[in-house]
Amino acid sequence: MNKKKVLLAAPLLLALGTSAFAQSGEVNIICSAQADWCNLMQTTFGKTRGIKVNMTLKGSGEALAQLVAERANPKTDLWFGGTGDPHLLAAEQNLTLEYKSSALTQLHPWAQKQAAQAGFKTVGVYSGPLGFGYNTELLAKKKLPVPKVWADLLKPEYKGEIQVSDPRASGTAYTMIATLVQLMGEDKAFTYLSALHQNVSTYPRSGVGPIKAVARGEAAVSISFVHDAPGEKAQGFPVDAITPADGTGAEIGSMSIVKGSRNLDNAKAFYEWALTPGAQQFGAAAKQFQLPSNKNTPVDPRVPDFKKIKLIDYDYAQYGQSAIRKQLILNWERKVFNQPK
Numbered sequence: 001m002n003k004k005k006v007l008l009a010a011p012l013l014l015a016l017g018t019s020a021f022a023q024s025g026e027v028n029i030i031c032s033a034q035a036d037w038c039n040l041m042q043t044t045f046g047k048t049r050g051i052k053v054n055m056t057l058k059g060s061g062e063a064l065a066q067l068v069a070e071r072a073n074p075k076t077d078l079w080f081g082g083t084g085d086p087h088l089l090a091a092e093q094n095l096t097l098e099y100k101s102s103a104l105t106q107l108h109p110w111a112q113k114q115a116a117q118a119g120f121k122t123v124g125v126y127s128g129p130l131g132f133g134y135n136t137e138l139l140a141k142k143k144l145p146v147p148k149v150w151a152d153l154l155k156p157e158y159k160g161e162i163q164v165s166d167p168r169a170s171g172t173a174y175t176m177i178a179t180l181v182q183l184m185g186e187d188k189a190f191t192y193l194s195a196l197h198q199n200v201s202t203y204p205r206s207g208v209g210p211i212k213a214v215a216r217g218e219a220a221v222s223i224s225f226v227h228d229a230p231g232e233k234a235q236g237f238p239v240d241a242i243t244p245a246d247g248t249g250a251e252i253g254s255m256s257i258v259k260g261s262r263n264l265d266n267a268k269a270f271y272e273w274a275l276t277p278g279a280q281q282f283g284a285a286a287k288q289f290q291l292p293s294n295k296n297t298p299v300d301p302r303v304p305d306f307k308k309i310k311l312i313d314y315d316y317a318q319y320g321q322s323a324i325r326k327q328l329i330l331n332w333e334r335k336v337f338n339q340p341k
Contacts, residue, residue: 026052027266028075030067032060032082032171033253034208034231036286041080044282045273051266059206060086060171067095067258074260077267080274083171083207084114084124085178087254088320091121096256099268103275103294111293114252117317125274126253126283126290129309130175131226131243133211138220138238147221149246150180150192158199161220163210165203166337167329171251172207176223177328178319179249182312186331193336203337215239225251230302231287243304249314250306253290 031038035057042053058066060082067090070076079087079096090096098120104112111124132147139146144161147153153162167173180189201219204210210222211229215237229241255274261267273279280292284300291303318324 084252087122091118128227128290169205
């Protein structure tokens with residue numbers, strides 16, 4: 001943990017009380033949030049609780065694949081962060097444990113609904129809308145307009161200028177597909193994605209890969225969660241983001257305890273802690289600007305204002321079903337990814 005991160009974490013460490021808890025042992029966590037956020041949570045929880053946190057960073061699609069692979073002999077105790085759809089899939093496949101937090105009533109309705117839809121086998125920890133990230137300098141240099149609606153990304157001037165992640169590994173990209181299907185209908189959505197394919201330069205496996213490519217000038221536009229842009233901007237990159245005016249979806253980043261956890265008490269302790277306002281400030285401390293699920297958490301001004309965004313009524317329960325997810329990803333592979341450019 002570098003000096004800057006320690007300074008960021010210091011007031012939060014004091015607020016949480018470093019000697020208030022006396023536990024021991026370890027907890028094995030897959031973290032599907034950004035690395036800095038995961039590291040801050042790992043360090044702070046470990047110091048305040050006296051519990052060794054073994055943390056692995058994986059995208060939400062890869063995290064789900066690991067839980068499936070470990071089903072007979074789970075090595076993971078808890079899964080934190082990443083898009084909610086794979087968490088709902090894990091619940092459906094009985095990979096995660098029903099657990100009702102004492103903090104449920106403190107959470108926003110969308111987080112409580114996520115928990116109820118999963119039979120309390122997951123819970124919402126943050127939310128963030130899907131949109132377009134763009135490099136302001138590159139757009140100006142290439143005389144490209146800022147895309148305002150989904151159809152703008154199909155314009156020929158964006159050929160080779162767009163990045164979006166691979167839905168086979170990334171929850172961000174699956175959220176995009178599910179959003180477009182709900183917005184346009186399935187046939188039109190795949191016609192759109194096939195046309196978009198002509199303008200996409202590459203499909204990184206990580207959901208944050210495209211916005212990082214945009215920040216570094218390797219792409220002009222990304223389809224990303226818009227809360228990823230302010231963090232890149234804070235590092236001095238010429239990045240901004242916009243949500244499409246014709247409607248978009250949002251992720252509900254979630255958290256789940258793994259069924260068969262070997263360190264169940266410690267997993268529950270982390271789960272309860274991660275829902276507190278003190279712990280939920282670590283997102284912004286790590287320059288991640290999702291909306292925290294606990295209503296009492298101070299909200300950074302760089303968090304997108306949900307009241308100004310045209311959000312679809314995203315059906316998390318339906319698009320969190322394994323059969324639907326599998327079919328949509330297969331269709332994307334066949335109708336989009338395998339098509340010639």
